[in-house]
Amino acid sequence: GDSVTQMEGPVTLSEEAFLTINCTYTATGYPSLFWYVQYPGEGLQLLLKATKADDKGSNKGFEATYRKETTSFHLEKGSVQVSDSAVYFCALSDPYSGGYQKVTFGTGTKLQVIP
Amino acid sequence: DGGITQSPKYLFRKEGQNVTLSCEQNLNHDAMYWYRQDPGQGLRLIYYSQIVNDFQKGDIAEGYSVSREKKESFPLTVTSAQKNPTAFYLCASTGGGQTAGNQPQHFGDGTRLSIL
Numbered sequence: 001g002d003s004v005t006q007m008e009g010p011v012t013l014s015e016e017a018f019l020t021i022n023c024t025y026t027a028t029g030y031p032s033l034f035w036y037v038q039y040p041g042e043g044l045q046l047l048l049k050a051t052k053a054d055d056k057g058s059n060k061g062f063e064a065t066y067r068k069e070t071t072s073f074h075l076e077k078g079s080v081q082v083s084d085s086a087v088y089f090c091a092l093s094d095p096y097s098g099g100y101q102k103v104t105f106g107t108g109t110k111l112q113v114i115p
Numbered sequence: 116d117g118g119i120t121q122s123p124k125y126l127f128r129k130e131g132q133n134v135t136l137s138c139e140q141n142l143n144h145d146a147m148y149w150y151r152q153d154p155g156q157g158l159r160l161i162y163y164s165q166i167v168n169d170f171q172k173g174d175i176a177e178g179y180s181v182s183r184e185k186k187e188s189f190p191l192t193v194t195s196a197q198k199n200p201t202a203f204y205l206c207a208s209t210g211g212g213q214t215a216g217n218q219p220q221h222f223g224d225g226t227r228l229s230i231l
Contacts, residue, residue, distance in 0.1 A: 032217045043119075043205050043222030044158075051217050089157065095216035100146040100165045101209045103220065107157040 002027045006090050006106035013080055013113050021075040021109045023064075023090035031092040033057075033066050033073040038087045038108070047075075047088070051095070080113045087111070117142045121206050121223035127231045128193065128200060136191045136226045138206035145210060147189040148220065151175060152203040161204075164189055193228060203227050 007022040025031065032051045036044040048057030053068035062077045073090060090106040119140045128134045140147065146165050150158040160173030164183040178197025183189055189208075193200045204227075207220040 034219060036220075036222075041224070043121075043207075043224045044220070045222070046219035049217075049219060093216045100163055101148075101216055101218065101220060103158075103160075105157040107155055 002031070002092060002094070002104040004090050004092055004104050004106035006088075006109050009087075009108070009110040011109060011111050013111070015082055015113055015115050016079045017113075019075070019077040019080045019084075019111070021088055021090075021111070023073045023075065023106060025071050025073065025090075025092050025104075027071075027092055027094075027104075030068075030095065032095050033064070034091045034093070034103075035062070035064055035073070035075050036089040036091060036105075038089065040086075044089060080111070082113045082115055085111055085113045119206055119208060119221055119223035121204075121226050123226060124224070126226055126228045128228060129231050131195045133192055133194050134228065136193070136204055136206075136228070138189045138191065138223060139187055140189075140206075140208045140221070141187060142208055142210075142221060143186070144208035144221070145186070146208060147183070148207045148209075149173075149179070149181065149189070149191045150205045150207065152205055152225075158205065161191065201229050 003026045034049045035047040037047045038044045048059045050057040050066035056065045087108045087110045089108045094102045122137045148163045149161040162181045164170035180192045206223045209218045
């Protein structure tokens with residue numbers, strides 16, 4: 001079956017440092033890929049997505065590129081802020097599940113940014 | 116603003132008791148989902164519903180039940196058969212149709228359930 005593997009956390013960075021959170025996946029076909037962010041005590045929010053190979057999703061300074069050859073969707077940000085402290089989830093969905101979204105989530109990576 | 120409302124935010128269950136978690140959406144979405152979140156395990160699908168009066172079991176449905184009598188509402192009941200109910204429960208929705216797989220899920224802010 002489908003699976004998503006994220007790097008173990010927590011990741012602790014100083015403000016303005018460069019961020020990479022690795023995500024690799026196993027899936028049949030051509031899944032859509034997502035990054036979600038969860039702030040303490042809240043639900044998940046979509047951060048960015050990509051639906052086909054070589055697509056780059058971007059939002060709020062975060063970027064991720066759909067790499068089919070390496071089955072990866074690594075999240076990057078050039079300069080993190082304290083407000084980026086949260087848990088980040090990589091996820092994939094089967095675009096042909098018909099009428100609902102069959103999603104596989106990674107286990108999440110906690111990011112802590114210190115001033 | 117459109118969104119998903121979950122209530123209550125915190126819930127406590129006594130032994131042998133059934134409890135119901137509320138989920139309401141005003142996004143006009145066809146599909147709704149319930150997930151359970153445990154530390155270090157990501158999200159696991161409990162139930163989902165594509166349309167009114169229809170729902171399907173997810174990966175961990177045992178000890179849970181749902182109903183979908185209205186498009187806007189998808190309540191989850193945690194029954195006494197669920198022996199380890201302590202977790203964070205998240206409700207989500209997506210639009211339906213053939214492009215559902217490409218759409219992001221919209222989440223509520225969750226209900227944290229604990230055992231008394």
